[in-house]
Amino acid sequence: MTGYLRNYWYLAAWSHEVAGEPVGRTFFDQPVVIFRTEAGEVAVLDDVCPHRFAALHPGRILGDAIECPYHGLRFGADGACVHSPFSDKPPRAQRVRSYPVVETDGFIWFWYGDPELAAGTPVPDLSEVRQTPTTELIRIHNHMNADFMLGLDNLLEGSHVGFLHRDSFSQGTDELAQLFINGDYNSYEEGGRVYSCWQFSETPSDYVKTYWQAPAICVIEKGQDHSIPPKPRRMIGLHLFTPETEKSAHYFAVEAFDPEQDPPGYGEMIAELTQKAFLEEDVATLEQIQRNMGDVDLLDSGALLLSIDGATYRARRAYRKLLAEQEEARLKEVVDA
Numbered sequence: 001m002t003g004y005l006r007n008y009w010y011l012a013a014w015s016h017e018v019a020g021e022p023v024g025r026t027f028f029d030q031p032v033v034i035f036r037t038e039a040g041e042v043a044v045l046d047d048v049c050p051h052r053f054a055a056l057h058p059g060r061i062l063g064d065a066i067e068c069p070y071h072g073l074r075f076g077a078d079g080a081c082v083h084s085p086f087s088d089k090p091p092r093a094q095r096v097r098s099y100p101v102v103e104t105d106g107f108i109w110f111w112y113g114d115p116e117l118a119a120g121t122p123v124p125d126l127s128e129v130r131q132t133p134t135t136e137l138i139r140i141h142n143h144m145n146a147d148f149m150l151g152l153d154n155l156l157e158g159s160h161v162g163f164l165h166r167d168s169f170s171q172g173t174d175e176l177a178q179l180f181i182n183g184d185y186n187s188y189e190e191g192g193r194v195y196s197c198w199q200f201s202e203t204p205s206d207y208v209k210t211y212w213q214a215p216a217i218c219v220i221e222k223g224q225d226h227s228i229p230p231k232p233r234r235m236i237g238l239h240l241f242t243p244e245t246e247k248s249a250h251y252f253a254v255e256a257f258d259p260e261q262d263p264p265g266y267g268e269m270i271a272e273l274t275q276k277a278f279l280e281e282d283v284a285t286l287e288q289i290q291r292n293m294g295d296v297d298l299l300d301s302g303a304l305l306l307s308i309d310g311a312t313y314r315a316r317r318a319y320r321k322l323l324a325e326q327e328e329a330r331l332k333e334v335v336d337a
């Protein structure tokens with residue numbers, strides 16, 4: 001990992017995860033607390049009290065504020081101190097850093113970079129996952145002790161499905177492996193996205209197409225789903241990462257189904273299968289890879305290249321270019337100031 005892209009919306013949590021108690025998480029090496037005020041507004045603050053640096057997330061929610069569990073200072077959703085048990089006038093200037101937040105369709109997004117840029121940047125439009133008015137979303141959240149870039153590498157290279165997911169998606173057979181081996185693969189960049197495409201036969205609907213967009217979003221579209229029969233129609237999955245540290249990440253994923261069109265029990269089946277595949281197979285492997293790679297970036301690793309690696313390397317290079325542009329802009333800002 002070579003650094004974080006700052007001025008982007010990242011997923012902090014699913015809405016259902018922030019219901020009652022405040023949630024403590026670490027993003028970009030910084031502990032944060034995510035909480036919902038009694039009025040229902042979601043806030044993301046640094047999880048460090050400015051008095052004696054206690055963590056706020058074990059504290060209570062009182063009205064629109066979170067109470068520090070150590071000496072009772074209270075902080076509002078904007079991070080300002082709104083109450084002190086020891087003074088009639090709360091030290092409002094004493095504030096905790098707060099992050100811009102947007103909650104929409106069960107996604108809680110937060111803005112990691114310059115807050116002034118947040119208002120002019122819409123949150124990612126991921127509505128394509130809902131293909132019908134009755135689509136339901138299965139929302140998954142896992143933690144992994146691996147750089148999120150390894151997660152992106154994994155998603156941009158579909159052929160591992162036939163091997164790593166032999167016992168889950170491939171249901172103990174070599175069929176999926178053969179499908180990818182016999183398929184046509186290509187990768188390309190378009191509109192700031194990197195695409196990884198497999199065409200399995202002459203049939204136009206027989207494909208898997210994945211794209212990455214900065215900073216850490218992958219959308220996987222399957223024309224037909226060969227892995228989970230009976231599923232003849234198009235299927236879209238979302239995968240989103242938020243870095244915890246340079247070597248660990250929150251891994252959010254969405255699978256969609258339609259109870260009016262899919263067989264009974266399909267939603268439960270897909271939830272169980274994907275969780276097994278992601279956690280026991282993908283995440284376990286990515287954690288081993290992280291241990292083996294240590295601090296080396298894939299682009300500098302001298303790794304063996306295969307024909308299936310095009311999109312992974314394109315995305316890595318695109319990410320590195322965005323990082324360089326971010327550094328250039330930061331330098332310009334300082335030098336021109």
Ligand code: FES
Binds near residue numbers: 051053054073
């Ligand atoms: S550490 Fe938070 S009020 Fe003292």
Ligand SMILES: [Fe+2]
Binds near residue numbers: 165
């Ligand atoms: Fe996988």
